[in-house]
Amino acid sequence: MEKAKKRNISISGSGTAAGGEYDQVKVNGSAHINSDIECEIFKCNGSAHIEGNIKTATAKVNGSSHVEGNMEAREMIINGSTDIDGNLTSSEVKIQGSSTIKGDLKGKEINVRGTASITGNVSSDEIDVKGQVIIGGDCEAESFLARGHFKINGLLNAGNIDIELLRLCEAKEIGGENISVKRNLDFSGFKKILKFFMGQEKDQLTAEVIEGDHVSLEYTHAKVVRGNTIEIGPGCVIDRIEYKQSLELDENAKIGTQEKI
Amino acid sequence: MEKLISKKDLLEAANISYGQLYRWKRKNLIPENWFIRKSTFTGQETFFPKEEILQRIEKIKNLKDDLSLDELADMFSPSPTITSLSADELVKRNIVSSTAIEMYNTHHGNTATFSFDQLLTLYLLDTLLQTGEMNRSEGMELLHFLQQHANEITGQESELIFIRKMGVSFFILTPEPAKLLVESQTKIIAHYKLNKYIEELKLKLS
Known part of the structure; x- marks a missing residue:
């Protein structure tokens, strides 16, 4: 049987469409889609409201969109704002604007240049944050790179964790192979302006437990740090350190107890 | 504990x-x-x-x-892998005994190939029979019981418990981990973590 060619929808102005299978869905004004939708390309330049789930190969949101169900996309770019009430599954996600996901976020490459807030868990091969991320659950990745503000209420678990501090960062627990936390030394104009508006908040990472094979920390407040090789830099306040092979301490670090195991 | x-x-x-x-x-x-x-x-x-x-x-x-x-x-993972095997192959590869297959066929009618769920049932039946603790009529009850609750077994971490008191036997299926207290005359004959059997079976199949 020959497959019927899928049709396009294009809404310019304000309109309502039924769900279903389409090739391209383009919204230039404001659109309301009544049920689940499946398409190849989803592009929204105005505002879109989808009452069901959406499944698409590529999604680009330049305006604002609200999905009441789950969203599945192979590739997704958010330049405006997107709210998803369910889960987002996408191999490549780029968030340049802001987005709120009430469920879980699953991907292969997650790139945040704006603000993202996820109520559930995040898992991905790579996570790169140069903005702000708030995660309600756990965060798992092979590589986690952050140059900005993040708050993780659960466990941050990644093979390589590379954090350059900017303002307050927080995670309940951190675990992985290589963990490196450094203060951002770039005092360029942008950061000065940011500091001016945000107030003189200190760059600092707070965590209860940090465990890894190779741990190197600066300006970190933690209750327990455990690892094979540990380097503690300036500005650290740590209640207890347990290490296997080596421990290097900066003279400006405040350490409670330390023990070689 | x-x-x-x-x-x-x-x-x-x-x-x-x-x-x-x-x-x-x-x-x-x-x-x-x-x-x-x-x-x-x-x-x-x-x-x-x-x-x-x-x-x-x-x-x-x-x-x-x-x-x-x-x-x-x-x-x-407790969720099944997609495989199906024929009865001949199962016996040949020594995964389950021919007696177990025969019993399964009596209960379900002749089955040529077995899906993973069916294999798991068969494997549990066979293991219990091999221990010598369960007789054939109890085996038939087990088959009936597992068939009724097939949905509860797959994709979940559950436990199968087999108890007997004064010759009357029961099967119990419960989510993991089960803390079961029984009276003194009751004998817990088998307490199986299904996950473990799923793993074993997957290993044998691969």
Whole structure:
């Protein structure tokens, strides 16, 4: 049987469409889609409201969109704002604007240049944050790179964790192979302006437990740090350190107890 | 109460590093509910069910050279892998006995190929028969019981318990972990973690 060619929808102005299978869905004004939708390309330049789930190969949101169900996309770019009430599954996600996901976020490459807030868990091969991320659950990745503000209420678990501090960062627990936390030394104009508006908040990472094979920390407040090789830099306040092979301490670090195991 | 082992002692006993443990957790080789958090005088510590985690780590260490971590995760996950095998092949490869297949066929009618769920039923039946603790009519009851509750078995971590009191036998299927208290004359003949059998079966099939 020959497959019927899928049709396009294009809404310019304000309109309502039924769900279903389409090739391209383009919204230039404001659109309301009544049920689940499946398409190849989803592009929204105005505002879109989808009452069901959406499944698409590529999604680009330049305006604002609200999905009441789950969203599945192979590739997704958010330049405006997107709210998803369910889960987002996408191999490549780029968030340049802001987005709120009430469920879980699953991907292969997650790139945040704006603000993202996820109520559930995040898992991905790579996570790169140069903005702000708030995660309600756990965060798992092979590589986690952050140059900005993040708050993780659960466990941050990644093979390589590379954090350059900017303002307050927080995670309940951190675990992985290589963990490196450094203060951002770039005092360029942008950061000065940011500091001016945000107030003189200190760059600092707070965590209860940090465990890894190779741990190197600066300006970190933690209750327990455990690892094979540990380097503690300036500005650290740590209640207890347990290490296997080596421990290097900066003279400006405040350490409670330390023990070689 | 199950014996617990702290994370520190586990790393020592199994000779692995924090990185490995976290990686395996990420790859779902170690289930989330094995991580038991407790406060101690040194702050929060994580504990694990001792027997299970040590066995699991031993298996991972033995198999990780032959299988990728994703394949391992498939093996440990309670959800079935898609396979089907014919009755002849099952006997030939010594996965289950022909008696078990015969009983299965009497109950369900002749079956040429077995899906994973059916294989699991067959495997449980066979294991219980082989122990010599269950007779054939009880085996038929087990088949009936597992057929009725097929949906509850797959994709979940459940336990099968077989008890007998004064010659009357019962089967119980419950979500893991079951703490079962029985009166003194009652005998718990079998207490199976289905997960373990799913793993064993997947190993035999692969």
